Amino acid sequence: MISTANRPFSLGGLSALSCTTKLWLMVALLGTGTALAISEHEHWDERLVFNMTNSLNAAAASGKNISLPDYRVYIDAKPVKGIEQNLSSVVYDYDQDRLLAVINGGPTELIALSKSGDVIGRYPLEGFGDIEGVAYMGGGLVVVSDERSQQLNFFQLPATPRSISLDEAQSLSLGINLNGNKGFEGVTYDAEKDRLYVVKEKNPRQLYEISGVGSSLGHRMHIHIRDRTDWIGENVFATDLSDIFFDPQTRHLVILSDESKLLFEMTEDGKLVSTRNLVGWLTELKRTAPQPEGVTLDKDGNLYVVSEPNLFYAFRKNEGASPEPNRTKDSQ
Numbered sequence: 001m002i003s004t005a006n007r008p009f010s011l012g013g014l015s016a017l018s019c020t021t022k023l024w025l026m027v028a029l030l031g032t033g034t035a036l037a038i039s040e041h042e043h044w045d046e047r048l049v050f051n052m053t054n055s056l057n058a059a060a061a062s063g064k065n066i067s068l069p070d071y072r073v074y075i076d077a078k079p080v081k082g083i084e085q086n087l088s089s090v091v092y093d094y095d096q097d098r099l100l101a102v103i104n105g106g107p108t109e110l111i112a113l114s115k116s117g118d119v120i121g122r123y124p125l126e127g128f129g130d131i132e133g134v135a136y137m138g139g140g141l142v143v144v145s146d147e148r149s150q151q152l153n154f155f156q157l158p159a160t161p162r163s164i165s166l167d168e169a170q171s172l173s174l175g176i177n178l179n180g181n182k183g184f185e186g187v188t189y190d191a192e193k194d195r196l197y198v199v200k201e202k203n204p205r206q207l208y209e210i211s212g213v214g215s216s217l218g219h220r221m222h223i224h225i226r227d228r229t230d231w232i233g234e235n236v237f238a239t240d241l242s243d244i245f246f247d248p249q250t251r252h253l254v255i256l257s258d259e260s261k262l263l264f265e266m267t268e269d270g271k272l273v274s275t276r277n278l279v280g281w282l283t284e285l286k287r288t289a290p291q292p293e294g295v296t297l298d299k300d301g302n303l304y305v306v307s308e309p310n311l312f313y314a315f316r317k318n319e320g321a322s323p324e325p326n327r328t329k330d331s332q
Contacts, residue, residue, distance in 0.1 A: 066250055066265050067317075068276035071303050075117060075314035076286055082119045083111070085309040089133045089186060089243050090294035092304070095140065101294060101306055102134050102144065110134065110142070112161065115298060117312030127166030128153065132293075133187040133243065135196065137214060145184040145198060150174050152187065152196070154217055170217055174198075174208075174225070186243035186256070186294075189214070197228075197253060199241040207232050207241075231270030238262055243294045249301075256295040256305070261288060263295060263305075278305065289313065 080087060088102040090113070098120065099113040108128050112121030125131060125144070131153075133145035140157045155169040174184075185201040194214045200206035209226040216222050232241065238257030245254045252273070255264040261278040280288040291308040298304070303315040 064250065065273050066247060066252055066254065066297070066301075068254070068263050068265050068274040068303075070317050071276060071315035072318045073283075073285055073313060073315050075312060077289070077307070078117045078312045080113070080117055080119060080306075080310045080312050083310040087306050087308055087310045087312075088131070088293045090296050090304055090306045091134050091136045091188075091245070092296045092298045093136050094299055095136075095138065097299070099296065099298075099304060100134055100136060100142065102131050104131055110144070110157075110164070113312070115302070115304070115314070117314070121161040123157065123161050124163040125166075126163050128169075130183075132185050133198075134294075135187045135189045137189045138191055141214075141217075143187055143189065143196070143213075145187040147183040147185060147201070150183045150200075152184075152198070152213075154213075172210075172213065172223075185241055186245075188244045188246040188253070190246045190248070190251075192248065197244050197246060199232075199244045199255065201242070202240040205229070205232055205236075205238075205241050207244075228270065231266065235266065235270065235272035236264050238264070242292060245296050247297050254295055254297070254303075256292055258292050261292065285313075 083103060086104045086106055088104045090099055090101040093100050093112075096112075097115075099115060101111045101113055103109040103111055108125045108131050110123040110125055111119055112123070114120050128144065129146040129151070130148040131144045132147040135143050137143060137154075141154065142157055143152055143154045145152055151171055151173040153166065153169040153171050155164055158164070183200055184198055186199045188197050189195070190197070191214070193211070195209055195211040196213055198208045198210065200208075207228040209228050210223055211226070212223040232255070236255060236257070238260035240257055240259045241255060242258040243256040247254065251268050253266045253268065255266060256262075257264070263276040263278065264272060265274040266272050277283050278285065278289040278292050280286065289305065289307045289311070292305050293308055294306040296304050301317060305313040305315070307313070
């Protein structure tokens with residue numbers, strides 16, 4: 001007999017198992033005491049129930065959803081050259097077919113990236129605060145969110161990369177439940193209905209819909225703020241919210257959680273329809289994404305995630321997966 005008593009346990013053999021099977025194993029291991037408390041905090045039981053029920057309904061929604069479980073990584077944790085730390089939110093600029101990302105401090109910058117994760121332009125942000133989120137509104141118009149002040153700053157990107165001063169921006173300050181470094185973490189824009197969605201990180205987690213901002217810039221202000229926190233309270237089994245992206249093709253939202261290493265797909269009326277893990281042993285990722293802070297989709301349906309300190313991920317639909325919705329240039 002060959003003894004295995006002194007051999008280290010390896011997760012390598014789990015790679016062939018489905019995500020649902022791996023979640024069953026996790027829930028079984030986290031059965032009592034402290035382990036049960038960890039399970040409740042990380043929502044492993046809710047993840048398992050959703051994975052089981054969602055797999056039964058996936059075929060009926062074929063082609064109508066983004067279908068996050070169908071994505072596979074093709075750029076895995078690439079360090080972005082020229083960025084050492086604090087890589088935060090990311091968004092697709094469909095006018096230039098590039099990505100825009102935020103470096104939050106040291107110094108604060110807006111960075112233009114190629115879709116392979118290389119820096120192609122830098123816009124230092126002078127006078128801005130704790131910038132965490134970025135959204136592209138079209139025609140070179142960008143909005144960034146300040147986490148601590150819960151302020152949204154709108155400005156036009158110059159044709160040639162240069163420094164951008166806060167004096168060039170128009171600002172909207174909300175200041176809802178101010179609590180320091182747990183404020184507005186992500187922002188996204190629905191151009192068709194001229195509305196922003198903004199997520200607050202935690203304590204408490206919150207989601208707001210702000211209508212009429214785009215048409216109000218430079219004109220008489222006429223906005224409407226709706227609290228959509230009930231959507232995430234009932235459906236998003238995550239301990240924090242790091243970013244949000246609105247996909248104009250499916251008209252669905254993608255929400256990212258850093259602490260829970262999860263992506264959530266939600267309809268525009270708040271129904272959860274799919275999820276995807278960023279945990280290494282549950283997926284094809286070589287390692288768990290350390291601190292995922294930004295998510296976006298491009299016009300071709302490719303999915304991008306950025307993680308602190310400076311890591312870039314790109315995903316595409318797995319061959320043989322659900323057909324893609326028809327995508328146009330106006331994907332944001």
